[in-house]
Amino acid sequence: MSMILRQAARSRMPVRSMGAGFSRLGGVRTIMEPTEIKYTASAKASKGGRAGTVSVASAVAPLSAPIPLALPKSMGGTGEGVNPEQLFSAGYAACYLSALHACARKAGKKIDGAEVEVKTSIGPTEEPGFALVVEMLVKGVNDQSIVDAAHKMCPYSRALKHGIKSTTKLV
Template sequence: MSALFARSIGLTCLTCHDGQYTAHATASGQGRNGQVTSDDDCGLQLRLAMPRSLGGKGDGQNPEQLFAMGYAACFLGAMQLVAGQTGKSEAVKNATVHTQVHMGQPESMDGFGLEVHIQVEGVDDMELIEAGHKACPYSRALAKGAVVNVTKK
């Protein structure tokens, strides 16, 4: 979503200043039945496959799995960061974050929609969980929008 479009529909997008890290990824082949690669650090290559529930063979990974994995890791890291900043590191030492990313038809637009469910296990402090949610970049991007620039290479 461009920042201009986001503003025109009333979103206040989060912008990134003084970026500390940039991840790179490339998709090729047949989209959801293609490949994705990242040459950052140790690198990663995955073969993608449409999930069985969407009519595919389900013999590879799919973007929703990758999103769910990234979200779970980011949420856990944000919660641990906030816990450390507030002197509550012990409260998250056994934390596990489970995410479910549901893809389906959106209620009011064409294309697809996403719905995310997060369950935090091993943490009793709900204020800490909520603070982690507020600090997590995935949560913030979904709640407030993010600047997305699309160009031709």
């Protein structure tokens, strides 16, 4: 089963934040916001961005050992490290699989052998910049209602569909 989700940021609809939850009023796409923050992840990129390093913070260590990043060969890089699209794919696949299991449990079904593969592609747009295309392959689930329910639960799916609040602060 294959689902293609296009990055919500490509939408030309104006965006308005409405606090917790979301709605679509008068053709305006609104952004979802949590009612309560349960966890905050932190990562720091340095030394060249896509060709530098990234470190993640955890409860065990303030920052992990730097993970080397590299542009893919198809984009002029060495391909000798991970890239943001791979990291996004990993996070989305893990999160969506968790949502699948939760929705299956709620429906009283077992999907013990389920697997999720996320393929994230990047390319230039007509406007300056780049866009992402995400393809998700779900194995071991035969019930479309569980797949649909998982998309409604998974924060990655929801962010791609509805947008996400993002702020930038100079420090």
